[in-house]
Amino acid sequence: MNLRNQLKSSSAQSHARLDRELSDFGPFTDPTRYRIFLNLMLKLHQRCGSSLAYVESEIELPSRNRSLEDLIRSDLLTLVHDESEARDLRDDPRSGASTKSAETMWGEAYVMEGSAMGGKMMYRQAESLLPQEFGRDYLRQLSFDAGKRWKAFVVALESETSGLDNGQVIAAAQNLFDDAYSIFQTLKSSDSIESSS
Ligand code: HEM
Numbered sequence: 001m002n003l004r005n006q007l008k009s010s011s012a013q014s015h016a017r018l019d020r021e022l023s024d025f026g027p028f029t030d031p032t033r034y035r036i037f038l039n040l041m042l043k044l045h046q047r048c049g050s051s052l053a054y055v056e057s058e059i060e061l062p063s064r065n066r067s068l069e070d071l072i073r074s075d076l077l078t079l080v081h082d083e084s085e086a087r088d089l090r091d092d093p094r095s096g097a098s099t100k101s102a103e104t105m106w107g108e109a110y111v112m113e114g115s116a117m118g119g120k121m122m123y124r125q126a127e128s129l130l131p132q133e134f135g136r137d138y139l140r141q142l143s144f145d146a147g148k149r150w151k152a153f154v155v156a157l158e159s160e161t162s163g164l165d166n167g168q169v170i171a172a173a174q175n176l177f178d179d180a181y182s183i184f185q186t187l188k189s190s191d192s193i194e195s196s197s
Pocket of ligand 1: 118
């Protein structure tokens with residue numbers, strides 16, 4: 001089995017769990033839920049920014065004018081409650097040089113590039129459910145180019161990782177899925193929202 005299929009089958013359950021949680025949560029049914037969804041994606045991008053940058057420097061991917069992290073921040077700015085929250089979003093310090101292994105960076109990039117695949121559907125839902133004043137540039141961008149990037153990413157995943165330890169790439173992807181799930185639970189409980197409500 002090639003690495004992509006190994007990643008896909010080993011993370012199928014984690015993906016289904018996260019997908020189900022997010023779908024049941026209804027991220028576009030009110031501004032608080034939308035903010036929690038965007039904060040989840042921001043935290044994942046902050047954690048994996050160096051992995052995405054590494055993979056982008058190794059292979060040709062359709063480029064974006066603005067990073068997804070920037071787009072998430074600007075969407076969040078349309079939802080913040082007060083000026084100090086807005087300042088935190090504008091002033092976030094960039095993390096330093098990465099000490100992650102190539103295996104970890106490919107595993108994380110797999111999860112992050114893959115996370116864009118639900119973008120078209122989510123953008124459609126956001127368009128029909130969210131009031132106009134809330135920004136949705138992040139989802140619009142995913143809906144526009146996720147498919148093209150994914151095709152290029154999957155090809156590169158096979159051609160560029162031949163010297164790597166597949167088990168470590170898979171473990172990194174699994175860790176990130178597990179962390180995404182925990183971060184989502186923490187964000188929900190800190191905003192006093194339960195998925196069942
Ligand atoms: C409501 C939320 C989500 C929906 C509806 C969704 C939906 C999808 C869909 C439709 C695909 C394409 C499947 C295919 O063509 O075979 C996909 C792939 C993927 N998604 Fe999600 N997704 C969601 C959330 C996430 C999140 C939060 C992550 C990670 C943080 C994630 C990671 C992935 C990965 C890694 C793939 C690629 C799997 C592969 O084909 O190798 N997804 N998702």
